[in-house]
Amino acid sequence: MSDSMRTPLARVRGLGSAQAGVGHWWQQRLTALALLGLGLWFVVLTLDLLRAGYVSAHAALAQPLNALLMIAFTAVMFRHAQLGLQVVIEDYVHTRWLALALQIVIKFLAVLGALACALAVLRIALGS
């Protein structure tokens, strides 16, 4: 072997995994499972409040259980969206700097979106 001067560790660092393992795959499945329940809850709540008007919608989201589930739903939703878009970019965007820039922008936007939704629900639930 031509690179026999290199240690096994150096070799495996160059050729081995990124140490991420199945983390992404597993998180995508777990968030999917959570969204199965939370997503259906969200659709039913939305249909329920469709013509409710501002006051009723505000009161409904101010209820502790709804507030909790809405924060959970939006947080998991943004994470699942980011995980999915990450794979799409990895598969189809072949310009290195553009792919990296998109990954960073989408991650930042997902975190901002989740925080904004949580803050909005807290303002509704805690009243300020």
Add this chain to the structure above:
Amino acid sequence: MAQTDRPLSPHLGIYRWQVQMVSSILHRATGIALAAGTLLVAAGLLTLAAGPAPFAGFVAFCASPLGLMLLLGWTWALSYHLLNGVRHLLQDAGLGYAAAAFVRNSWLTVIGSLLLTILVWAWALPGGGA
């Protein structure tokens, strides 16, 4: 990309169209559409927190022709992504991998997503259950 003469993975020009491909492509397409739809969810919550006037603007946008068109699209996208997502989760658990089951379940998700969309809009439209 050291070797360029190795075989490429079979692509659209090589495979005949079949339901397995359609279901896979649709899963990604609806996923991308739904990722954009997260912004509408955020807009709804932010305007609801901001007060009656901003929320009225949000409702007016949703009730506009463009808003209704987007909502109809997102309803189907969510229905499809949800049902096909269940199919994927079941397959991850090792179920439904035989070709016949794969084809049947792919069709089930496509048809089921259309039925679910109709159900939601029958509920949502004036005179429905809502």
